[in-house]
Amino acid sequence: MPELPEVETVRSGLERLIQGAKIKDVEVIYPKLIKTDLEEFVEKIKLATFAKIKRRGKYLLLELDNGYTIVSHLRMEGQYSVEAENTPLRKHTELVVHLFDNRKLYYNDTRKFGTMYLAKTNNEGEVVPSLDKLGPEPTESDLKLDYIVEKFAKINKKIKATLLDQNVIAGLGNIYADEVLWQSKIHPESITKKIPKNVLEDLRKNIIQEIIVATQNHGTTVHSYSNVYGEAGEFQNQLDAYGRKDEPCKRCGQPMKKIKVVQRGTTFCEHCQIKYE
DNA sequence: GCCCTAACCTGATTGC
DNA sequence: TGCAATCAGGTTAGGG
Numbered sequence: 001m002p003e004l005p006e007v008e009t010v011r012s013g014l015e016r017l018i019q020g021a022k023i024k025d026v027e028v029i030y031p032k033l034i035k036t037d038l039e040e041f042v043e044k045i046k047l048a049t050f051a052k053i054k055r056r057g058k059y060l061l062l063e064l065d066n067g068y069t070i071v072s073h074l075r076m077e078g079q080y081s082v083e084a085e086n087t088p089l090r091k092h093t094e095l096v097v098h099l100f101d102n103r104k105l106y107y108n109d110t111r112k113f114g115t116m117y118l119a120k121t122n123n124e125g126e127v128v129p130s131l132d133k134l135g136p137e138p139t140e141s142d143l144k145l146d147y148i149v150e151k152f153a154k155i156n157k158k159i160k161a162t163l164l165d166q167n168v169i170a171g172l173g174n175i176y177a178d179e180v181l182w183q184s185k186i187h188p189e190s191i192t193k194k195i196p197k198n199v200l201e202d203l204r205k206n207i208i209q210e211i212i213v214a215t216q217n218h219g220t221t222v223h224s225y226s227n228v229y230g231e232a233g234e235f236q237n238q239l240d241a242y243g244r245k246d247e248p249c250k251r252c253g254q255p256m257k258k259i260k261v262v263q264r265g266t267t268f269c270e271h272c273q274i275k276y277e
Numbered sequence: 278g279c280c281c282t283a284a285c286c287t288g289a290t291t292g293c
Numbered sequence: 294t295g296c297a298a299t300c301a302g303g304t305t306a307g308g309g
Contacts, residue, residue: 002303058303075303077287092287111286113303130304157280166304174302263282264302 002074004138004171004211006219007058010080014062015053017082022049022100030094033107034116036127041118044068045097057134057170063121071117071128072107078114081106134170138211143169148200155192161262162192172207174264175242176214180206181268182241187275188259188266194276213238241267 002010026042028034034041048064055061062070072078081090085102095107095116107114117127125132136142155162162168163177172180181188184203186195195203217238240250245258249269258267 073303075285076301109286110288111302113286115304155279161280164303262280265300 002058002076002078002219003173003176003214004058005176005214005217007055007060007074007171008215009218010074011053011055011060014050014060014080018050018099018105019053020050021103023047023097024100025098027096027098028094029089029096030109030112032112033094033109033114034118036118041116044118045070056131057137057166058173059128059131061124067121069119069121069124071119071124071131073115074109075111075113075115077111078107078109081108130166133167135166135168136170138169138171138207140208143204143208145201145204148204149197152192152195152200157192158188158261159186159190159192159195160188160264160266164262164264169207171211174266175239176207176210178241178267179239180210182273183210185273187270187273188261188268190274190276196276199276241269243267 023045024047026045028038028042031038044066045064045068048066048068050062051065052063053060054063058073060072060074062072064070083104083106085098085104087104089096090106090108092108092110092112093106094109094112094114097105097107099105107116117124119127136144136147151168152162155168159181160177163172163180164174178188180203183206184199186199186203241256244256245267246255248254249256249272252269252272254269254271256267257270258265260266
């Protein structure tokens with residue numbers, strides 16, 4: 001379940017492995033993966049070269065040297081791998097990009113949730129409108145305290161839902177949402193606009209720090225996530241909340257609870273996470 | 278416009 | 294043991 005640190009790990013792996021590689025041919029095995037015109041997708045990519053591998057939120061942008069960019073979203077279990085040309089397909093390979101250097105790029109996706117689009121470079125929002133609506137990246141320079149304070153003051157829904165909303169902050173998913181709420185001692189069902197400013201200040205700091213540390217650890221491995229080298233991330237060993245149902249809270253020792261908030265499994269400490277409402 | 282829910286999928290786990 | 298139900302979660306379409 002890739003969130004920002006996982007997608008960033010995939011991005012840097014792809015950058016090292018395929019940036020500068022020229023494309024010989026493309027095979028689309030699962031056509032529903034491609035959300036724009038299939039024929040155009042194949043025709044424009046053939047014979048192009050991967051020029052730059054970028055990321056925005058959880059979207060990967062594979063920029064070609066011919067004015068087009070492949071926009072790729074891994075959703076839950078999408079995954080890239082680079083293989084020798086004679087390697088057999090994997091069970092869930094949906095797309096094969098054959099390279100001139102006798103390697104090929106696989107896109108694999110067990111649950112078939114991932115999506116790809118072909119867009120004009122620097123105008124990706126035309127075919128993927130949600131790209132243009134994304135909130136700031138969770139970094140020191142992009143995620144300003146003033147923005148959070150003003151924005152959150154208008155939001156009447158549960159804080160967990162707010163953190164998962166990519167239009168508010170780009171890149172957080174279920175795991176890191178639970179983590180930063182635990183760190184900030186905020187109950188996941190707190191009403192966003194009721195959270196005091198000093199608590200938001202702490203929340204902002206924790207979000208930024210969490211993303212830095214998780215990215216340094218190449219993300220969290222839960223279920224099937226692995227990076228482009230097939231390696232697992234290491235961050236799951238440092239989780240404080242996610243997946244710790246019934247285990248003692250690392251702060252107060254009370255057993256952690258698991259509930260559903262906006263359809264998402266949510267693990268938290270009832271004892272030391274405060275509910276603002 | 279805000280907020281919530283269902284749908285998209287398959288594999289692993291849980292329950293009977 | 295075997296089979297069915299449930300759960301996992303990112304995003305969006307659609308309903309109230």
